[in-house]
Amino acid sequence: MQPKERLVVIVGPTAVGKTALSLSLAERLDGEIISGDSMQVYRYMDIGTAKASPAEMAVVPHHLIDIVDPDEEYSVAHFQQMATRLIREINLRNRLPFIVGGTGLYIESVTHRFQFSEAEQDPELRERLRRMAEVEGLQSLHRRLADIDPITAERLHPNDVKRVIRAIEIYQLTGKRMADYQHRTEHSPYDLYMIGLTMDRELLYERINERVDHMIAAGLVEEVRQLLDRGYDPKLVSLQGLGYKELVPYLYGECSLEQAIAEIKKRTRRFAKRQLSWFRRMPEINWFDLSSPANYPTIVNTIHRTLAGKFHHTPNI
Structure with a gap:
């Protein structure tokens, strides 16, 4: 019987630390990262979607980032098709594919092969x-x-x-x-290891608030302004994303910047709660609590050893 394709998945709420962990593990395990985020596919939307930096992407190959314009059609079915192909190609290169992100539907559509409706449109x-x-x-x-x-x-x-x-x-x-x-198969078609990251809720909310402040300082308002200047309709699915939707009223003079920032933080905290609810019902996930910075190196080494053992990988020295 042909062996299953290998796949590592890292999930968790926004701002919990998925990017940092994925870079550390993928670099040590000859990995390539597939973004499992429904917003990072869009060009010109870098700050608000928290894409890995060019320097970070130079360390480890990244996929499914900046592949469509904000007004182009993109769906979970597109993601499933593209990610499935990438997993096969990365395995054929004898490298380890990592799906990393917080969009539960997208990720589960791949790990458990959702069947999507081919109904026509009306x-x-x-x-x-x-x-x-x-x-x-x-x-x-x-x-x-x-x-x-x-x-x-x-x-x-x-x-x-x-x-x-x-x-x-x-x-x-x-x-x-x-x-x-969208029913899930009982068993994944992959040789799968799923990592879930969590932390104390108040600490997570504090990190979310800090991340939003950092995004604003990094130029998120200007990023949204440029999207509008390019002629993109604020009603597009892409511009309904967190951090974009809330800043449009500010740019139209309908609210203050302080009000817009407070709304982003509030909605992002609610989003994180929904993300955790989605992932908590997936029995395959191995959970790791990142609340204590002192425990972080031990957690990374534990996961690294587990993956190296499971996938018979000789670590990079």
């Missing part, structure tokens, strides 16, 4: 639903989805209008819920 239905969102509000549209597909509604934020509409569209066209298609 432009008239989509337009009616878009008008409904504009007239009655995003919550009203989201409640409509919750009535027919509560599982998908729980996964999707009301602001994710595009995916909410698609989920309703699938039900209307097929009579089946999106959740019916």
Whole structure:
């Protein structure tokens, strides 16, 4: 029987320390990193999506970063197809693939081979639903989805209008819920090791607040301004991302910068909570608590030894 392809996955809430750990492990284990973040695929959106720096990406090869423009179509099905191909190619190079990120649906679609609906599109239905969102509000549209597909509604934020509409569209066209298609296989098709990072909630929230302040200092406001100057519509899925959506009203003079920053921090903390809820229900994850900086070197060495043993790798000296 042909051996399974190897795959390491590092998940956890935003700001917990996934990037630093992935760089350390991938460098020591001849790894290549596949971004498992639904926002890092977009060009011109570097600061708000917390992409690895050019210097960091020079240390370890990175994939699925800066591959589409902010107004281009990109979905979980695209990610699944691209990531699956990359995992195969990286294994063929006798290197170790790491998927690193916090977008649970994207990552689980690969680790457990979700089957996606191939239902056609109905432009008239989509337009009616878009008008409904504009007239009655995003919550009203989201409640409509919750009535027919509560599982998908729980996964999707009301602001994710595009995916909410698609989920309703699938039900209307097929009579089946999106959740019916997105079932996970019981066992992963990969020789898989999943790492989950967590830390004390108050400490995590403090790190989130500090990260937002750092992003603002690094030029996030100017990054959003340049996206608008390029002509990108604020209603695009890409510009509904955390850190972008909240700064548009400030740039339009509808709120103060302090209000916008406070909103980013609040929504990011809520997002981190949702991320943890998603990952907590995945039994394959091996959890590591990064609350104590003093324990960090021991945790890194423990994970390194585990991966080297599991994948029969001779560490780089």
